[in-house]
Amino acid sequence: MRILVVENDDRSANYLLRGLGESGHVADSVPDGETALALLCEGIYDIAIVDRRLPGIDGIELVRRLRAAASALPVLMLSGLGSSAHRTEGLRAGCDDYLAKPYAFSELLARIEALGRRTDRSRRDTLLRVADLVLDTRARTASRGGVPLNLQHREFLLLELLMRHAGQVVSRGMLLEAAWDYAFEPRGNIIDMHMHRLRRKVDKDFPIPLLHTVPGAGYTLRAPA
Known part of the structure; x- marks a missing residue:
């Protein structure tokens, strides 16, 4: 929170x-x-x-x-x-x-x-699901297709925000607010770097990607049609 x-x-x-x-x-x-x-x-x-x-x-x-x-x-x-x-x-x-x-x-x-x-x-739900991706906010665990995902603290916070807004575009500003406090001064493309690492963990070993870049707007997590 x-x-x-x-x-x-x-x-x-x-x-x-x-x-x-x-x-x-x-x-x-x-x-x-x-x-x-x-x-x-x-x-x-x-x-x-x-x-x-x-x-x-x-x-x-x-x-x-x-x-x-x-x-x-x-x-x-x-x-x-x-x-x-x-x-x-x-x-x-x-x-x-x-x-x-x-x-x-x-x-x-x-x-x-x-x-x-x-x-x-929507904020109370502790078990979030998008396709075969599951996030348990109470146990602080994540898995896809039953395979555990080893997420770092900020990666977990970013993924939680994306899953709570599944199908919607989440801006870089929203992602920054979700995982860093106001005292943090972002440098370079830190959001994109974290999202790159998160995408590798969420999508790399699976045939259908869930995490997508929206050029000029941010990112979105969506289930396949």
């Missing part, structure tokens, strides 16, 4: 980014509510982790404005204020979950995964 961490404490933000990255997610962070609101309204994130105490608009107000903008994005609020009244205020503001500090990262990860399962059906 692609996750936005809204946290103004650098140490806390870096801790979350590192843990989320090691758990297979793509995570970005911003230190204030105004910037977070603008990014979250773009629709590119699956979940937001929001600290309650933020400069400018605080976490509660950020969630209220997000809901006022008709966004259903799942939000997990983190806060040092953990009383029943504080939790109730957060949930009534529109948070989907509320976790008091200090917390165990394993619990935070479990709550994130639970929130991810509540999103729309």
Whole structure:
């Protein structure tokens, strides 16, 4: 999943980014509510982790404005204020979950995964199929024709995006957003290099190709007619 961490404490933000990255997610962070609101309204994130105490608009107000903008994005609020009244205020503001500090990262990860399962059906599916290509997002495995595919982390993220948009053109920009965070500065043809390696693993030993280049537009994954 692609996750936005809204946290103004650098140490806390870096801790979350590192843990989320090691758990297979793509995570970005911003230190204030105004910037977070603008990014979250773009629709590119699956979940937001929001600290309650933020400069400018605080976490509660950020969630209220997000809901006022008709966004259903799942939000997990983190806060040092953990009383029943504080939790109730957060949930009534529109948070989907509320976790008091200090917390165990394993619990935070479990709550994130639970929130991810509540999103729309197309995003919830953990077993994706296109022709004889199968991707299990929960087990982090892929196979074609029953033959396991040894995918690197970014290759897995790219293939997941292509399979969720099977039959559609996926731009290089979309692929970049799916597998790299905002701090990454792409150089040269890095997307095409990764896609070349991915194509070799998906199509090389099979008679019918599934992954295709769309000149000037991006890539598409489609089942044979």
